[in-house]
Amino acid sequence: MARRIARNAAKVEPAVELETKLAPSQDRARVTFELILEVTGELLSEVGVERLSTNMICERAGITPPALYRYFPNKYAILREIGRRLMEAEDAIVFDWLKEGKGAVDGPLEEAVRQRAELLARVRQVARSQPGGLWILRAMGALPVLREVRAESVREVAGALFEQLRVSYPGADAERLHVATLLSTALGSAANEMVIDEPHLESRITDEMARLTTLYYRDLLSIPNEGSDKE
Structure with a gap:
């Protein structure tokens, strides 16, 4: 599925306009704006990115094309806004997790692994709870015009971590730690996206990703593992 989206991504002009044309300021305009996003999410779940069109969105929302184009120049701009909101919601989960003091990698190994597995599951649930959320994750990984949305999220989360x-x-090497946080954040996103295509492996992917990340940081920070020769 993701490979098919990637193949068709080459057909999208790299200079396609992605910015929202007009931010709604009145109640009626905000209702229309939100309706466009909601309907697009619903249609994504039904027809996917490739078949989705602005005419289809207008028909489902009961609005005219000029009403849609008042806010969005094309379907990719709508997808970008949905993706931006999804990333903000996912990032908020991580930021709250860090505020709760759950970002530490020392202490009992299994507890640190459990906390990271729990975080991956909580972040994944955000996409599942939003119409078209899983399709948006696929699109952001495959479509060049949307890839920056995911990249910006990775930078924000990695920076906080x-x-x-x-x-x-x-005492940690700052440069190495910087690269490590970027890498682990990107891998976490990739693991959650993998679950979409391999749902029967969800529990295993979650646990293995959490363990991989925890052990990686403990090695980087020279934290002994229970039962290891370093103790």
């Missing part, structure tokens, strides 16, 4: 770990472990 880096700051927490830098404070907690001041």
Whole structure:
């Protein structure tokens, strides 16, 4: 599925306009704006990215094309706004998790793994709870015009994780830690996307990704593991 989206992504002009034309300021305009996003999410679940069209969105929403084009220049701009909101919602879960003090990687190994597995599951649930959320995740990974939305989210989350770990472990190599947070954040997103295509492996993917990340950071920060020769 993702490969088919990627193949068709090449047909999309790289300079396609993605910015929202007009931010709604009145109640009626906000209702129309939100309706467009809601309907697009519903249609994504039904027909996918390739078949989705602005005419289809207008017909389902009961609005005219000029009403849609008042806010969005094309379907990719709508997808970008949905993706931006999804990433903000996912990022908020991570930021709250860090505020709860669950970003530490020392202490009992299994507890650290459990906390990271729980985070992956909570982030994944955000996409599942939004119409078309899983399709948007696929689209952001496959369509060049939407890839920056995911990249910006990775940078924001990695930055927050880096700051927490830098404070907690001041002796760590800052440059290596910076790269590590970017890498682990991107891998976490990839793992959650993999679950979409391999749902029967969800529990295993979640646990293995959490363990991989935890052990990676413990090695980077020279934290002994229970039962290892370092103890």
